[in-house]
Amino acid sequence: MLYEQHGIVWMWYGPGQPEAPPRFFDDLKDFETYAEYWETWNISFPRAVENQLDVFHLPFVHHNTIGRGSRTLINGVAVRQIDDLTFVWYVAAEKDLGQKPRLKLDVDPREASVYLEFIYSNLWQNHISENMRILAFFAPVDSQRTAIYIRYYIRPTGIKHIDTAFARLGMFLNVYILHQDRRVVESQNPAIIGDKLIAADLPIAIFRRMLLEDKELLTGLK
Numbered sequence: 001m002l003y004e005q006h007g008i009v010w011m012w013y014g015p016g017q018p019e020a021p022p023r024f025f026d027d028l029k030d031f032e033t034y035a036e037y038w039e040t041w042n043i044s045f046p047r048a049v050e051n052q053l054d055v056f057h058l059p060f061v062h063h064n065t066i067g068r069g070s071r072t073l074i075n076g077v078a079v080r081q082i083d084d085l086t087f088v089w090y091v092a093a094e095k096d097l098g099q100k101p102r103l104k105l106d107v108d109p110r111e112a113s114v115y116l117e118f119i120y121s122n123l124w125q126n127h128i129s130e131n132m133r134i135l136a137f138f139a140p141v142d143s144q145r146t147a148i149y150i151r152y153y154i155r156p157t158g159i160k161h162i163d164t165a166f167a168r169l170g171m172f173l174n175v176y177i178l179h180q181d182r183r184v185v186e187s188q189n190p191a192i193i194g195d196k197l198i199a200a201d202l203p204i205a206i207f208r209r210m211l212l213e214d215k216e217l218l219t220g221l222k
Contacts, residue, residue: 001087008137016214023085023119029132031153032160035167038149041115041182044142044190045221046211047149050117051185052124052136053203055091061184065177072096076105076199078105078112079206089203090115103199118203120210121217131155134174140221144190 001012003022006029010022041048051057056074058067071093079089090109092102109115110127117125126134135151152168152174197205211217 013220023123025117025119025125025135027125027127028125028135028153031133031155033155033163033167033175034135034151034153034162035171036149036151037178038147039178040141040145041186042145042149043186043188044144044192045138045146046192046208047185047188047190048146049122049207050192050204051181052138053118053207054171054201055089055116055203056091056198056200057184059093061180062177065173065180065181066147069093070095073099073101074200075102076104077202078107078109079202080109081206085120086118087203087206087208088115091200101199116203118207120207142183143221148178150178165193 001017001020003010003012005022006024008022012018041198055077059072059074073096075092075094077089077091079087081087082132090105090107090112092105108140113129115127117127122138124136124138128134131154133153135153137149139147139149141147143199152167152171154170155163156166157163192208
């Protein structure tokens with residue numbers, strides 16, 4: 001079954017008919033301008049998704065882009081489950097002066113200036129500001145390859161053709177950041193079983209719990 005929504009063609013592989021249209025981020029429906037890009041990575045679907053759920057790697061993999069600032073101490077994350085498929089999270093990073101990291105942040109992630117949101121099983125959003133977002137889809141090609149599709153939403157002026165030009169220019173930086181991730185992720189073991197997670201990996205732990213309970217998806221990924 002095919003379903004078109006928000007400029008995306010969705011494919012249903014499950015048994016019978018879906019109970020509802022595909023889930024999407026409601027707060028993106030007001031954006032009229034964005035740039036888009038996609039490519040295929042030589043890595044398993046879970047690894048590709050978990051890269052976007054991982055907050056610990058930013059100051060190291062992205063040291064000269066979004067992780068710059070010498071904030072190499074990653075505190076625990078604040079996570080809020082919205083419903084059975086959606087959760088949001090926020091992380092605080094600071095300069096490492098020898099202090100112990102906080103294991104848990106007791107705040108509502110959506111009260112932070114920047115937070116992340118995930119709709120299981122493959123839709124991710126970086127909520128940078130009210131006028132700037134990054135959206136990512138992950139689509140398994142086979143057990144060892146995953147297609148990654150990103151959109152960069154921006155509306156700095158409110159004038160559609162000008163905002164579209166800004167989005168296209170900004171996409172060059174987003175692709176550079178994406179390729180910083182790709183160099184690392186494609187070198188990883190595609191199997192996730194056996195990993196040891198830390199406090200900052202709570203979003204990954206939530207995703208893995210959902211994935212391991214999803215027998216139909218796991219069968220399709222083999």
